[in-house]
Amino acid sequence: MATGAMIHTFAVQLADVDRGVYEELSLRVARHPSETDVFMLTRLLAYCLEFEEGIVFTDGIAATDEPAVLVKDLTGRVTAWIEVGAPDAARLHFGSKLADRTTIYTHRDPAKLLAQWAGKTIHNADAVILHSFDPGFLDDAAAALERRNTMTISVTERQIYLELNGTHLSSAVHDHAIQP
Template identity: 70%
Template sequence: MAIGATMHTFDIQLADVDRGVYEDLSLRVARHPSETDRFMITRLLAYCLEYEEGIQFSAGVSTTDEPAVLVRDLTGATTAWIEVGAPDADRLHFGSKLADRTAVYTHREPEKLLAAWAGKTIHNADEIVVRSFDLGFIDALVETLERRNTMTVSLTEGQLYVDNNGASATAEVREHRIA
């Protein structure tokens, strides 16, 4: 944990109907001083929507050789490389070569990201999924953020429903592909 990081706790009831994942999670999330609340919420949603055995947050934004979220198998090998925000093409290329599966969750405009990656060499670019949310959705969740949070996250037919500390927000999880 970085010096000056702000700790947030989340007790989450996760119901990902689309993948058949139902879990109760208790997470401590450190927000680095240079990390925005929007980035942290997107990182948390990426963790929930990618949840599987072996998932973990990386050491943080200061770690340059790991994504925001990753999945390791029992041998310690990285099986999923999950970026948040607006990673550059070189980082995606590296992660895609290292892991079986690569995904990007963004709280930014996905069209700008896709345009920035156009024409760049990215390993298995056609298999990388970019997921985005409405900007207003992330902002609504940021407004509900406290140091201790009780959250439900439900995904069904691509529609995401989140209740945090009694306030609800909903959005479509849009998927984009790198052309």
């Protein structure tokens, strides 16, 4: 018998000083049985760090033709294609052609991903940014994860300060350019 998705709820207070975004969010995040807690948290952080009007979670791992997070304008046009993890070059190429902006948040070694994409065709590759966090940050955050969560995220000067269920963590948000 197949196991269904586990639902996690998050009461998030977001203060992104860098972008001037201050929001209180109530999010229900489904974690697919094949998805790790670290991947799910990376997806959640991508949503929060990219938060703007029109942002949505997609079906995640179950979606083959959409990224983990998507932003659409009021007409339904895709304005941001936000991948999580280690998407292949063809998927980045497709997303970059479809959306105004493409970005990736990863919980993996960014150097390995950049090497994987080197020499591959990715539309507008010089505008695609890979974001990563300090080693151990996401693992430590995953250890504090519960089914019902309270989270505070503060971002200033590309430094993220995270409080998750009483656990305080911080990390730089590292930006890596993809070389065409």
